[in-house]
Each structure stands twice: as C-alpha cells, then as structure tokens.
Amino acid sequence: MNPFEDDVGIAKLEKRLGLLLRQFKTLAPGMTDLPLYNHNVGIEAVDFMPFGGMGFGALVTPWFINAVFLPLEPVSYNPDQVGKTATVELPAGQRGFTLGGDEPVGLYWSHCIMSPLTQIVSHDAALVLARARLAELLTRPEADEGTEARPIVRSRRDLLISNLEEPALG
Numbered sequence: 001m002n003p004f005e006d007d008v009g010i011a012k013l014e015k016r017l018g019l020l021l022r023q024f025k026t027l028a029p030g031m032t033d034l035p036l037y038n039h040n041v042g043i044e045a046v047d048f049m050p051f052g053g054m055g056f057g058a059l060v061t062p063w064f065i066n067a068v069f070l071p072l073e074p075v076s077y078n079p080d081q082v083g084k085t086a087t088v089e090l091p092a093g094q095r096g097f098t099l100g101g102d103e104p105v106g107l108y109w110s111h112c113i114m115s116p117l118t119q120i121v122s123h124d125a126a127l128v129l130a131r132a133r134l135a136e137l138l139t140r141p142e143a144d145e146g147t148e149a150r151p152i153v154r155s156r157r158d159l160l161i162s163n164l165e166e167p168a169l170g
Contacts, residue, residue: 012072013055017045019105020070024061031063036116038062042123046130058130060123064115065130067137069097074106081107091140111137 024043031037041062048057048070055070069088084099086109101107113133120126 009050009072013048013050013070016055016070016072016074016105017048020059020068020108021045023102023104024059028062034063036063036118038117038120038126040122041117041120041126044123044127046127047134058113058134059110060126060130063117065113065117065126065133066110066115067095067097067113067134068111069109071106071108075101075108077101077103077106090137092137093141095137 021043028043032039039062041060043062044060046058046060048055050056052069054072055068057068057070059066059068081099082101086097086099087094088097088109088111095111097109097111099107100110114120114129117126120129
C-alpha cells in the first residue's frame with residue numbers, strides 16, 4: 001500500500017516537514033554572520049510529494065537549496081552514518097545524495113541544488129529555482145532514437161541504490 005493513499009501518510013509527511021523546518025530555523029541564527037548566508041532568503045519546504053515511499057521535495061534555506069528525501073517514519077540519528085553517499089535513480093538520471101540529519105529529525109538524504117545562494121536576490125527567486133530544479137530532476141530525458149527512457153522508480157528499495165553499508169533508511 002502506498003503510504004500516501006490516505007490522510008495518515010500526508011499527516012506524517014507534514015509532521016516530519018514541520019520537524020525539519022523547525023530544526024533549520026533553530027540553526028539559522030547561528031549562521032547569519034557567515035558570508036554564505038543570504039538575508040533575502042527564508043526557510044521553506046517546497047513541493048514535497050510521495051516518491052519511493054518517502055517525501056521528496058526541496059528545502060530552501062538562506063545558505064542552500066537541496067533536494068531532499070525525507071522518510072515518513074523517523075530513522076534514528078546515527079552520526080557515523082552522516083556524510084555517506086548513495087546514487088539515486090531519478091527520472092532525469094542518477095544523482096548523488098548524501099545522508100544527513102540530527103537528533104530531532106533523524107536521518108534523511110539530500111542533494112545540493114545550489115549553495116551558496118549569494119546570487120539569489122529574493123526568497124521568491126529561490127522558490128522559483130527550487131521548483132525548476134525539482135521539475136528537472138523529475139523529468140525523464142527524451143530518449144534517443146532506438147533507446148528507451150529510464151523507468152520511474154516505484155519502490156524505496158529500488159530508489160536507494162548504494163554500495164555502502166546499509167544506511168538503514170527504512
């Protein structure tokens with residue numbers, strides 16, 4: 001059963017996104033003096049949707065825009081796992097994702113869309129960029145004549161392709 005087929009799955013994602021946003025809003029005051037901090041950009045979760053049994057969307061902060069896979073159920077934080085990488089097959093092709101997280105949120109996968117945001121002039125511009133890059137990641141490239149486009153991944157097992165030790169994301 002797809003975890004997003006009912007209101008419970010959507011409620012879980014909303015709760016998880018709330019935790020993620022709260023954590024980054026807690027971190028933000030300690031970042032404001034760094035040169036990579038863009039005071040014109042806020043913190044927002046953008047266009048999260050079901051994908052591979054997780055929530056997938058963009059996280060916009062004043063210092064980065066990342067594509068994020070957020071498990072619906074918290075995955076216990078393990079600092080030894082943070083920083084490990086995996087190749088994820090998206091409709092646009094393979095992309096590298098890095099395991100991140102902390103105690104309040106747990107573990108999640110992220111892929112840098114842009115960092116730093118020094119050339120972004122407004123929060124709205126950051127949102128437009130985040131949405132455009134998400135659309136690119138979720139769009140299959142046109143197949144050359146005689147070849148087939150990549151299939152869209154349907155399961156979490158198919159989604160996380162890695163030669164690492166099992167990162168325990170679900």
